[in-house]
Amino acid sequence: MLSKVVSFGLKGIEGFPISVETDVSNGLPKFEIVGLADTAIKEAKERVRTAIKNSGYEYPNKRITLNLAPADVKKEGSLYDLAIAISILATSDKLEIKPKGYVYIGELSFDGLVKKVRGVLPLIISARKQGYKKFIVPKENAQEAGFIEGVEVYPVTSLIECVNFLKGEVMLEKIKVGKFDDVVAVSECELDFSSVKGQQRAKRALEISAAGGHNLLMIGPPGSGKSMLAKCFPSILPDLTFEEALEVTKIASIAGELDLKTGIVSKRPFRSPHHTASTVSLTGGGTNSKPGEISLAHNGVLFLDELPEYTRHSIETLRQPLEDGVITVARANATVTYPATFNLIASMNPCPCGNFGAKDRECHCTPNQIHKYLAKLSGPIMDRIDIHVEVDSVSFDDLKSEKVEESSAVIKERVDRARNIQLERFKGSKNFCNAKMSVPQTKKFCALDKTSEDILRTAFEKLKLSARAHDRILRVARTIADLEGQETILPQHIAEAIGYRSLDRKYWG
Ligand SMILES: Nc1ncnc2c1ncn2[C@@H]1O[C@H](COP(=O)(O)OP(=O)(O)O)[C@@H](O)[C@H]1O
Ligand SMILES: [Mg+2]
Structure with a gap:
C-alpha cells in the first residue's frame, strides 16, 4: 500500500512543499525514513509509532518506508509528525481516511496530542502563494492564520480528532479571519x-x-x-x-x-x-x-x-x-x-x-x-x-x-x-521610507538646487565624506524636507543633514 500527503518545510522565511510518501509492504517489521532528514525527524519514528498506538489505531506490523521529497533539501524539526502519522494511517484499508487536499503541520506527543510548532504563519503564506488552500494545524498555532485571507485553516488538538475529521465523522470549525485594525x-x-x-x-x-x-x-x-x-x-x-x-x-x-x-x-x-x-x-x-x-x-x-x-x-x-x-x-x-x-x-x-x-x-x-x-x-x-x-x-x-x-x-x-x-x-516599490531609497531613487527624489549643491560640495571636501555618506546625507535632507511638507530640498535642509555627519570628524578625524 502506498500513500502520499503534503506538508511544508521552511528555508529562511520561505516555505516549500514536502511530499510525505509511505510504502507499507510485507517483510520484517522495520521503519525507514529516506530523504535528508535531521535527527529530530528520525526521532519522529518513535513519536509517531507511540502516538498511533496510544490513539487506539493499529500500527502496521510490516516494513514501512517513508520518503520525504524533494530528497535533496534538508528537512528539520518536528513539524512533519502529523503528516507522517496520517500518511501511515492512510495505508490502512480499515480506516478509510481521505487525506488528499490538505497541508498537514504539527508535532505529535506520545499520547497522540497535536503540539504547537514554530513557523506556521510563514508556511501558510508561502503555501497559499503556491496554490494550497486547506490546512490542518495545531490548535495552539491556529490564531497565526487568523489574519490571512483566502485559506481554510482547521485547528486540531489530537490525532484522533484529525482522523475523525478526515473520515467525515466530525466537523471542525475553520479559523475566522480577523481585522488587523482591531488589534493595532x-x-x-x-x-x-x-x-x-x-x-x-x-x-x-x-x-x-x-x-x-x-x-x-x-x-x-x-x-x-x-x-x-x-x-x-x-x-x-x-x-x-x-x-x-x-x-x-x-x-x-x-x-x-x-x-x-x-x-x-x-x-x-x-x-x-x-x-x-x-x-x-x-x-x-x-x-x-x-x-x-x-x-x-x-x-x-x-x-x-x-x-x-x-x-x-x-x-x-x-x-x-x-x-x-x-x-x-x-x-x-x-x-x-x-x-x-x-x-x-x-x-x-x-x-x-x-x-x-x-x-x-x-x-x-x-x-x-x-x-x-x-x-x-x-x-x-x-x-x-x-x-x-x-x-x-x-x-x-x-x-x-x-x-x-x-x-x-x-x-x-x-x-x-x-x-x-x-x-x-x-508606492509600488519595495521600500517605504527615505532611509532605504535605492541609488536611482536617491537621484530622482533628492535633486538639489545650485545653493544646496554648493553647500554639499564644500562639506564633502572639508569633511572628506565618502560616496555612501554623501547619499545618506541626501536621504536625511529629504526626510527633513518631508517633515516640513516641502517638495524640494532647501539649503537649510541639506545644512542640517550635514550637521549630523560632522561628529565622526570631531571624534574620529
Ligand atoms: N533630560 C533628562 N530629563 C529627565 N531625566 C533625565 C534626563 N537625562 C537623564 N535623566 C535621568 O537620568 C537617568 C539616567 O539616564 P540614562 O538614560 O541612563 O543616561 P545614559 O544612558 O546617557 O547614561 C534617567 O533614567 C533619568 O532618570
Ligand atoms: Mg545608558
Whole structure:
C-alpha cells in the first residue's frame, strides 16, 4: 500500500512543499525514513509509532518506508509528525481516511496530542502563494492564520480528532479571519518624550530618524539620558502597516516568540540585546536555525546601548544588514537569509571615562585610550549610520524647569505626516521610507538646487565624506524636507543633514 500527503518545510522565511510518501509492504517489521532528514525527524519514528498506538489505531506490523521529497533539501524539526502519522494511517484499508487536499503541520506527543510548532504563519503564506488552500494545524498555532485571507485553516488538538475529521465523522470549525485594525488600536508605549527635560537637539534628531527610518548614534557622557531617549523612541514611530506586521509576525513565529493568543505582532519591535550577547544570537543561524535579534528587530528598532562594548565581530556583522536589509547566515550545509531591515539606534560614551568632549567635565583618558575606544567602530560602520548626535548632560535649570515638554503623541503626528508623504512617493516599490531609497531613487527624489549643491560640495571636501555618506546625507535632507511638507530640498535642509555627519570628524578625524 502506498500513500502520499503534503506538508511544508521552511528555508529562511520561505516555505516549500514536502511530499510525505509511505510504502507499507510485507517483510520484517522495520521503519525507514529516506530523504535528508535531521535527527529530530528520525526521532519522529518513535513519536509517531507511540502516538498511533496510544490513539487506539493499529500500527502496521510490516516494513514501512517513508520518503520525504524533494530528497535533496534538508528537512528539520518536528513539524512533519502529523503528516507522517496520517500518511501511515492512510495505508490502512480499515480506516478509510481521505487525506488528499490538505497541508498537514504539527508535532505529535506520545499520547497522540497535536503540539504547537514554530513557523506556521510563514508556511501558510508561502503555501497559499503556491496554490494550497486547506490546512490542518495545531490548535495552539491556529490564531497565526487568523489574519490571512483566502485559506481554510482547521485547528486540531489530537490525532484522533484529525482522523475523525478526515473520515467525515466530525466537523471542525475553520479559523475566522480577523481585522488587523482591531488589534493595532490597543498597542501603546510606556515611555513618553514629555518626561525628558531639554535635550532639544537629540529629540529633533530622533524625530528625523523616526520619520525617515534613519540609523542614529548618540554620543555623550554617562547619565545624560541616552538610554532614556532611546527607550522613548518607539512612542513616536508610525504604526505598523498590515504588510509590515505580517513580515514581523513571520519572523517571530519562526523564532518561537509569537504570542499565540493574538497570533500577530501589532507593535513595532524594539530589541535591545545586551553587549554580552553572542554574535549568533544577534545574527541568527546556528544549529537550530533561528532568526537572531537583528531579524526580530525587522521593521522596528534595534537598540545597541554602549555600542563599543559589543565585540568587534558583532559590530562588523551589522554591515550587511545595515546596507541590504537582510542577513545571510551560514549553516552546516546551506545558507539561510532572514530579513533584517531595522532602524538602528545606538548610544555610546565618547571615551572610557565618558567625559571626552563634554562641556563642563574633565576627561581623564589618555589620547591612546580614547583612540582605542573609538576605533572599535570602523569607518564602514560609522558610514552606515545616517545621524550622529551629541547628547550633553542636561543642565540643572532644564532639569528643574516647569516647562511642559512636547509629548510623544504630538511628535508622532509630525512623523506620521512625513511617513505618509513617503508611502505615496514609494508606492509600488519595495521600500517605504527615505532611509532605504535605492541609488536611482536617491537621484530622482533628492535633486538639489545650485545653493544646496554648493553647500554639499564644500562639506564633502572639508569633511572628506565618502560616496555612501554623501547619499545618506541626501536621504536625511529629504526626510527633513518631508517633515516640513516641502517638495524640494532647501539649503537649510541639506545644512542640517550635514550637521549630523560632522561628529565622526570631531571624534574620529
Ligand atoms: N533630560 C533628562 N530629563 C529627565 N531625566 C533625565 C534626563 N537625562 C537623564 N535623566 C535621568 O537620568 C537617568 C539616567 O539616564 P540614562 O538614560 O541612563 O543616561 P545614559 O544612558 O546617557 O547614561 C534617567 O533614567 C533619568 O532618570
Ligand atoms: Mg545608558
